[in-house]
Amino acid sequence: MLSNLGSLHLNGNMLKGNLPSSLKNCSSLQILDLADNIFFGNIPLWLGQFSELMILVLRSNKFEGHIPHQLSNLSNLHVLDISRNSLIGGIPPQLATLISMRNSTLGISHGNGGSSYYYKEGIQMFNKGLQMEYVSLVMLLITCIDLSVNNLSCNIPLAIGNLKGLHTLNLSDNSLTGEIPSSFGMLTELESLDLSNNKLHGKIPNEMLQVFSLSLFIVSGNMLCGKIPEGSQFNTFNSTYFLGNSNLCGFPINNKSCRCGERSNSSISTPLPEKENDEGGELPWNWYVEWMTSVAVGFWGVFGILAMKRQWRRRFIEVLDEIVINLLNFNW
Template sequence: MKSLQNLSLHTNNLSGPIPKTIGNLTELKFINLYANQLSGPIPSVLGNLKNLNFLELWDNQLTGSIPFSFGNLRNLQYLSLGDNNLTTEGIPSFICNLTSLTLLYLSRNNLKGKILQCLGNISGLQYVMMPHNNLSGELSSSICNLTSLQILDLGRNNLKGAIPQCFGNMSRHLEVLDMQHNDLSGTLPTTFSIGSALGSFNFHGNKLEGKIPRSLENCQRLEVVDLGDNLLNDTFPMWLGTLPELRVLSLRSNKLHGPIRTLGSENMYPELRLLDLSSNAITGKLPMSLFQHFRAMRKIDPSKKAPSDDSYGYYENSIAVATKGLEFEVVRILFLYTTIDLSNNKFEGHIPSIIGELIALRVLNLSHNGLLGHIPPSLGSLSSVESVDLSGNHLVGEIPAQFACLTSLEVLNLSYNHLEGCIPQGNQFHTFENNSYEVISSFSLSITSSTSRYSWTKTDQLLLT
């Protein structure tokens, strides 16, 4: 047994502490014990395994701190301790002695303290992932020394201060930059260069100001841009439509203003599947010419299978989505969650009938704007739609009878408009709550159908009689 080099017992139901006798297996190079139910502290005797290259203990119930003896593991390349209950007060400085390290995965623990400046000295680091912890302090520009870094994920911590501008210079090798849900301030980096490798750019939920950097259009591999819930003050970045792989664009809850002006190019946003511009101050008419470009929203993938995420390894794209009256995090299946959310803006004019051609849409939210006119019957062609919210506008006329064909529809909100006439019968309509049809009025309005009679009262409640 002492000559054992590979100990691989991952994805079982192993429980209890890791036995200290493992420290006697001095020839070990690989330890894979992830996805079990191991508990207790990480034994310090693991530091005796001088030949160890891979140590994967993620997704267990391990507690305590990272043993100081790990500083002896000079051949260690992969250190994966994420998804446990480690409570180290700060990332231990001896990690910087692990000069062979290429992957540092410490996600979803209770780690506190600051990001080590000396991490910038581990020249071979390719993956640094420490989201969902309690890390604090400011980001050091020393991270920009990591010229091999491909993934930097420090999201959902308590980091503050400005973003080092040199992050933009890392884009030639950096594929993922995720700083979502921290307390970062100042402006975004502006120096993204041609030939960028950046695929995911997520700063959702910070306090960033200024404009969206125009140099992002140099990042032709970008698939996800999430800058929602910040203080960005800009107009809609139509120029991002030149990115051929962009699938997700979330700019919700910022200070975007002015109309959406389209460009002359015929090939804009060809792969976009999720557009969230909610809770801004965007004005003008809904951009029919923009909807014309959304090629990926015009076709349904019958397989409904997610593409492989192997290229990102441990990292999973995730963004916040508001739908069906709830906000939740969508992970990995972003490409399936086809969404247009333009709610809580200052849009006016009519709803373009061309939206009905976006048959892959699952969520359509145009609520709380100043939209006028009738609901286009073409929206009845959205065969995959699960949630439609047109509430809080000035829409008139009847609910299109074609809506009865929407067999996937789970949530329909048409309240606080000026609609009249019969409520369509059949399929999903008998499942909707009364508040789907609440109206703003100072008078009574009767709505009848072949089976029921509905009446609006002065208290704006829908009553079945």
């Protein structure tokens, strides 16, 4: 009976089409692994009805549309991998209500007989940038959300900071905007955080220093600025984790620019005109008008004085003659 099916692995079979609605009958599913196929269409809303589902892997398919907020109804879910699809829109803030990821200590699932149920089969997941295979009890001790390599946009919901039992969060290779939420400082169990290749801006929140278990923190390929937090685990991070953020500075990168939208004191005074700007452009037209006006006033002022006084004209011509003779006789 499909209603008694506890684990379904169909990964890597080149299956194609929409997810069959007959899967709704698998009400006892605890593992659903459909990775590396060609399933397309929207992620079905009825997946949120699997109250016992613990692991949902839809990685590397052709799913599109929005992430259904109904997935937040999966109270036992502790692995959500829907990476490498064509999903759009924002990250549903409702995901922050996933009960099994809000607790810092995970319990062990029990089978129908009340005894502890251990999965004997393995499942592949990406963790800390590497593809790993987890088996048996280890799978029950991992909490993971992987939404990477999609077309997600908008800000990262502040509520994600409530998932205090989360170990791995991968939001890389999307188009997420806004700042890194300071609420991430509450993710005290977090070991891996990948936010690379998005459109995030602002400073790295100092609250991240409170995540002592963090061993991988990648924010490369964004628009972050300011000084990288110092101390604890941040003193161990590689400089490649921060590449592509031209206005970040501090250890472990050598960039001296820490601009972060603030105006410096020197910018308050009126700048002097320069011949060219940094990009080789021309000066403003009003500068040329002022310059030509000054030249004209000076010329006609001198001409007017010489026109009124014959003696001054004669002396002016004598001075010019002396300058010309001196220049001709000068030994260059």
